[in-house]
Amino acid sequence: MIFGYARVSTEAQDLANQRAQLAAAGCERIFADKITSTTADRPQLKKLMATLAAGDLVIIPAADRLARDLTDLLILARDMHTAGAGLCSLAEPVVDTSGDFAEVVLAVLGVSAKLERRRILDRTARGRADAKAKGVKFGRKPKLTHFQQREALQRLDTGETQRSVARNFNVSQATIARIHRP
Template sequence: MIFGYARVSTNAQDLATQIGQLEAAGCERILHDKLSGLNTDRPQLRKLLAAVSHGDTVIIPATDRLSRDTADLLTIARDLRAAGIGLRSLAEPILDTTNELADVVLAVLGLAAKLEHKRLRERTTAGRAKAKADGVRFGPKPKLTPHQQREAVRRRDIDGESPASIGRSFNVSRQTIARLKLGGSSI
């Protein structure tokens, strides 16, 4: 059986063009979602993947309609291939796992997913570095305000009050008070 899958990102968008393309390609059953491609939980795609069986083919209008993430696309393509199900894209004829080039196609998708993952890590690292340079503090929010920290350090270091007693008054642990440093916080 030949299945089709179409997707648009919002309810305001129209599926008619994609459905027309899939019908023209010979799809006997077409399922479609109106969700962002970044959302990996697409009910109709899940239904499609459960309905297909060995020997079937899934046709998509374009790869970004199936998934906007290369790694997700690769996973779907590999799962379909392992189950003996072909995958074809109308807009990208290279994506056709129904012919003898299927291994090459999956290798290229795998390489693209690996490169995409590397670029994502690089962008994340650069974003974190910029945020740190801009003064963004990572980690949990301090349990005590700067004023409370100064007060706790004064009470501990100058007045000689025990960290447990100070901690109870600020509703924090003894260890939180003990970790405070003079002139700055370590929490």
């Protein structure tokens, strides 16, 4: 059986164009979600995956309608391949696991996904390094300002207990203990 899968990110968007493309491509049954691809909970995609059997074909208007990134696309394509079904993208003819080259396509998608992941990690690291160089602080804001920390340490030095100092600054005793480490 030939299935189609369409997706738009919000309820306000229309699926009509994607449905028309899939119908023109010969899809006998179309599953459609109105939900962002960043969530793994796509009910119609889950139904489609549960429906697949050997010899089935899933047609998508474009790869980004099925998956948020290459890794996600690779996982879904492999799951379909394991079920005996093929995957074909109308916008990206190279994404076609329905033919003799299914294993090759999956291998290329796998390598591409690894490269994409590496590029994302590199860009993130460069962005973080640039931000640090500009003085951007990462992590949670401290519970106590530097002035409050100095005052808390002075109180501890005069013999006041951690519990008492913590109560006075309206923080936990653990917060005071962290700044009081010898």
